[in-house]
Amino acid sequence: MQSIVQKTNKKGPAAGGGSNGNMLANLVKNNVRQYSMIISLIFIMLLFQILTDGLLLKPLNITNLILQNSYILVLAIGMVLVIITGHIDLSVGSIAAFVGAISAILMVNYEVPTFVAIVLSLAAGALIGAWQGFWIAYVKIPAFIVTLAGMLIFRGLTMIVLEGKSIAPFPDSFQKMSTGFIPDFGGASGIHITTLLVGILLSILIVAGDIKNRQNQLKHNLETSSQGVFLAKLAAIVIVLNLFTYALAMYEGIPNILVILAVLIVVYRFFTNRMKTGRHVYAIGGNEKAALLSGVKTKWVTFWVFVNMGVLSALSGLLFAARLNAATPKAGNLFELDAIAACFIGGASAYGGIGTVPGAIIGGLVMGIMNNGMSLLGLGIDWQQGIKGLVLLAAVAFDIYNKNKAA
Amino acid sequence: MSEMILEMRNITKEFPGVKALDDVNLKIKKGEIHALCGENGAGKSTLMKVLSGVYPYGSYSGDIYFKGEECQFKDIKQSEELGIVIIHQELALIPYLSIAENIFLGNEQERNGVIDWNSTIIKTRELLDKVGLHESPNTLVTNIGVGKQQLVEIAKALSKEVSLLILDEPTASLNEDDSENLLNLLLEFKKQGMTAIIISHKLNEISKVADSITILRDGKTIETLDMKKDQITEDRIIKGMVGRDLTHRYPERKPKIGDKILEIKNWNVYHPLHQDRKVIDDVNLHIRKGEIVGIAGLMGAGRTELAMSVFGKSYGKKITGQIFMKNREVKMDDVSQAIDQGLAYVSEDRKGNGLILMEDIKKNITLASLNKLSNKSVINESKEILAAESYRKKLRIKTPSIFQKAGNLSGGNQQKIVLSKWIMSEPDVLILDEPTRGIDVGAKYEIYTIIDELAKEGKGILMISSELPEILGMCDRVYVMCEGRITGEVSRKEATQENLMKYMTQSKVRG
The missing domain is CATH 3.40.50.300 (P-loop containing nucleotide triphosphate hydrolases)
Known part of the structure; x- marks a missing residue:
């Protein structure tokens, strides 16, 4: 390749550069989707903040928001992977109910220790996911059909094992998972000191990490945003983060469930962005044939995406059961639709290949805040459903409009 | 001079960057079988698409006269109304509909807005008799072989009062017996007065059925040969098809x-x-x-x-x-x-099998080599960017950055991305x-140079x-x-x- 290298060296720098102004424009253009999502989230928050006379962002309500939406957000994380591969999963609500029922039988009827019961329940979720993944990845039955069947099968099984009744109550240690808060070192000072400390610690970590990352990019002469944009972005993140932890600290502190959720978001974001298999998930959704011909084990990856969905459905079912302190035959009803809507509002493409974990989380929050805000306003479930439907349609229409404009 | 049923005069059709047809003339006599020959990409299919209205009037220049009248087709419907029917190389039948339903698709036999199944079936039987296909009109198309499917296509064409039948590679997917059958059928139709244009690569078939041959090369009409008068041999046709100067250069x-x-x-x-x-x-x-x-x-x-x-x-x-x-x-x-x-394989179908168009250049280049860039299956992003960047320079992929979507680049640059991907996988044989x-001519030379360099490095190239x-x-x-x-x-x-x-x-x- 010698000769080719030499010829290009002369041209190298010119092609790599570009003025700052151009880059900013590019940055905005390339991220319009991502930013527009955050902007619409903020808009919806402000709207309900005003409409509810400030009730929405009261510390108590913020905590409630997290507790209410955690199980949908957990599902959305798994669902976005399924959607990126170009599939869909309609069965997650039923699986959540079924696993909730199993956990109740283990813990309440057989008095199995909480930790063991949780592990067994998650394993049950994995097994169910493997069952569906097998039909979808290896037998090539469309996911819509397999999971539609799963939706019926596991709802039916839930009713069978529960014999149509609810099982309650769960042991305290299990309930804590969904209703507890992290311990406080500050004593009875009225404000949750640990929570504030966590906020500050996270701020330091984020700032340090971003600066290091930026230095690395500069060292390799890679495309970076200008210093001003970088600092503004960083400052915004730190301020929002600390306002958030401050609000939580004013109530009972960080809920346990938020810790679980944060860990999941970080892990799955890392998986999709940085891991080989994560990359393969996008490749399969983007062009399955090209992925296959590039050595991606498409069936294997698809299979594990559904196993993963099964585990997260199980976790969602456990969180829900713990919060309700009961396993009921009706648990998880329509969860699948909320999770799917969260992904699409969050910018995932129904044709596969596009979507992000943070996007799905933001989509889930949009839905959650609208639910919560409309409930605070006293709107009936009838109006809530209709308005949520319109928001979903508008989000996807906006997405498609954007894409057509770009093409 | 016998009467001309079709004349295409000075047809020129351009695609962005390529002149697919350059001042092409085609004359078809009434009642003959006229063969259209040429290498892949010579412009045969494009010419037929112009004729049938797939490329509407205005998107090409030149005139079309059919039965002595000037035609300006806006779509296929208009050309079909005049009796110009084209049967494409890829069969356009719907597998899970019956033979009768397929034949009258888009042309349903209606009475008062309701499909008249009796007359559909009766007419289908007549058409099937004509093409010599002995199947029930209710048989699903998926249940009959490719040869019979081809006959259904022809029956479908006949159902439209066809006066000029165009067959694009009709025997490409047929076995010998079925091909033989089809050619005999064409000769039979000719006796009944139908005119046909046949596009084919198979010279023995052309010699068998054609009355005259028009040869296209690089989008131009080269010659029209009369099979009977000129005593045409297969070698003579080949000469017409390939006889050109090398238009591209190659690295030594x-x-x-x-x-x-x-x-x-x-x-x-x-x-x-x-x-x-x-x-x-x-x-x-x-x-x-x-x-x-x-x-x-x-x-x-x-x-x-x-x-x-x-x-x-x-x-x-x-x-x-x-x-x-x-x-x-x-x-x-x-x-x-x-x-x-x-081993590495660079697919012929760049967009369908080679690239993930919605992903950026970097991710496309590294997709087959992620193992090399990862430590315990965590991708080292800086390493990845540097690797992609080095291939962008080596192969001179013209793009503002490796974060561009692959779908936004030109064909030549897309091909360089695919080549980068496979060079990066360090194969012995590509x-x-x-x-x-x-790919346009300039970029072709660059691709040839890359191929030559790879061979120099000791790789085997197929x-x-x-x-x-x-x-x-x-x-x-x-x-x-x-x-x-x-x-x-x-x-x-x-x-x-x-x-x-x-x-x-x-x-x-x-x-």
């Missing part, structure tokens, strides 16, 4: 050829759906270090099928045979094994399937191409395929367009 090859690096023995492959159809028939070939080996052949000769079946069995069923890399027998049961064994298809000049310009040795078999092996010195074309059209002897 100074091959340093080493030991055998890839050898394929007794390779047999069956069609993935029609499992009794042999697609690759006992192929043996080898490639040496530093050698560029060409595979020539017409469309449907089985070249891509051969390459893909070798590359991790990504095509075909019931694959048998042996693969040796560096004289050691290896197993390549899936693509990742093939990559690990040092199979390049139509590496310059749809280059599949439909462009004979490219094969002659680049390859040290050429295999020629026809109907799934290797019909010839020619060294660089012996290779001429004429003798390659001869092997390419060497169908199995009939009867």
Whole structure:
């Protein structure tokens, strides 16, 4: 390749550069989707903040928001992977109910220790996911059909094992998972000191990490945003983060469930962005044939995406059961639709290949805040459903409009 | 002079960057079978699309006269109304509808807005009789063979009061008996006064049925031959098809050829759906270090099928045979094994099988080599960016940044991305399937240079191409395929367009 290298060296720098102004424009253009999502989230928050006379962002309500939406957000994380591969999963609500029922039988009827019961329940979720993944990845039955069947099968099984009744109550240690808060070192000072400390610690970590990352990019002469944009972005993140932890600290502190959720978001974001298999998930959704011909084990990856969905459905079912302190035959009803809507509002493409974990989380929050805000306003479930439907349609229409404009 | 049914005058049709048709003239006499010949990409199908209104009036320049009247078709419907019916190479039947439903699709036999099934069935029976197909009109199309499906297509054309029938490669997917049948049917129709245009690569078929031949080359009309008057031989037609100057230059090859690096023995492959159809028939070939080996052949000769079946069995069923890399027998049961064994395959279908268009350049380049960039399956992003950046420079991919979506680039640059991907996987042998298809002339030269460099580095190159000049310009040795078999092996010195074309059209002897 010698000769080719030499010829290009002369041209190298010119092609790599570009003025700052151009880059900013590019940055905005390339991220319009991502930013527009955050902007619409903020808009919806402000709207309900005003409409509810400030009730929405009261510390108590913020905590409630997290507790209410955690199980949908957990599902959305798994669902976005399924959607990126170009599939869909309609069965997650039923699986959540079924696993909730199993956990109740283990813990309440057989008095199995909480930790063991949780592990067994998650394993049950994995097994169910493997069952569906097998039909979808290896037998090539469309996911819509397999999971539609799963939706019926596991709802039916839930009713069978529960014999149509609810099982309650769960042991305290299990309930804590969904209703507890992290311990406080500050004593009875009225404000949750640990929570504030966590906020500050996270701020330091984020700032340090971003600066290091930026230095690395500069060292390799890679495309970076200008210093001003970088600092503004960083400052915004730190301020929002600390306002958030401050609000939580004013109530009972960080809920346990938020810790679980944060860990999941970080892990799955890392998986999709940085891991080989994560990359393969996008490749399969983007062009399955090209992925296959590039050595991606498409069936294997698809299979594990559904196993993963099964585990997260199980976790969602456990969180829900713990919060309700009961396993009921009706648990998880329509969860699948909320999770799917969260992904699409969050910018995932129904044709596969596009979507992000943070996007799905933001989509889930949009839905959650609208639910919560409309409930605070006293709107009936009838109006809530209709308005949520319109928001979903508008989000996807906006997405498609954007894409057509770009093409 | 007999009466002309169709005259196309000075037809010019441009696509962005390419002149597909350049001042083409075509005259068809009433009642004849007129063959349209030319290499792949000569403009035959484009010309027929202009004629049938697929490319509407205004998107080309020139005039069309049909039965003496000027025509300005806006869509296929208008040309069909005048009786110009085209049967495309890929059959356009709907598999899970019945023969009758397919024949009258879009042309339903209605009475008061309700489909009249009795008259549909009766008319279908008449049409099936005409084409000699003895099947019930209610049989689903999926349940009959390809040969019979072709007859259904013709029956469908006949249902439209056709006066000019155009057949684009009608026998490409047919076996010998079915082809024979079809050709006889055409001759039968001719006796009844129908005019037909047939596009075909198979010269023996053309000699059998055609009354005259128009040859296209590089989008221009070369000549029109009268079969009876001029005593036309197949060699004469070949000469017309290929007789051109080399329009592209090639880097000068100074091959340093080493030991055998890839050898394929007794390779047999069956069609993935029609499992009794042999697609690759006992192929043996080898490639040496530093050698560029060409595979020539017409469309449907089985070249891509051969390459893909070798590359991790990504095509075909019931694959048998042996693969040796560096004289050691290896197993390549899936693509990742093939990559690990040092094989790379650059697909002919860049957009469909090669690239993930919605992903950026970087991710496309590194997709087949993520193992090298990862530590415990965590991708090292800086390493990835640097690697992609180095290939952008090496192969001169013209793009503002490696974060551009692959779909936004031109064909030549897209091809460079695919090449980068496979060069990065550090293969010993690269199979390049139509590496310059749809790429403009300047970029072609760059691709040739890259290929030459790869050979110099000691890699073995297997280059599949439909462009004979490219094969002659680049390859040290050429295999020629026809109907799934290797019909010839020619060294660089012996290779001429004429003798390659001869092997390419060497169908199995009939009867």
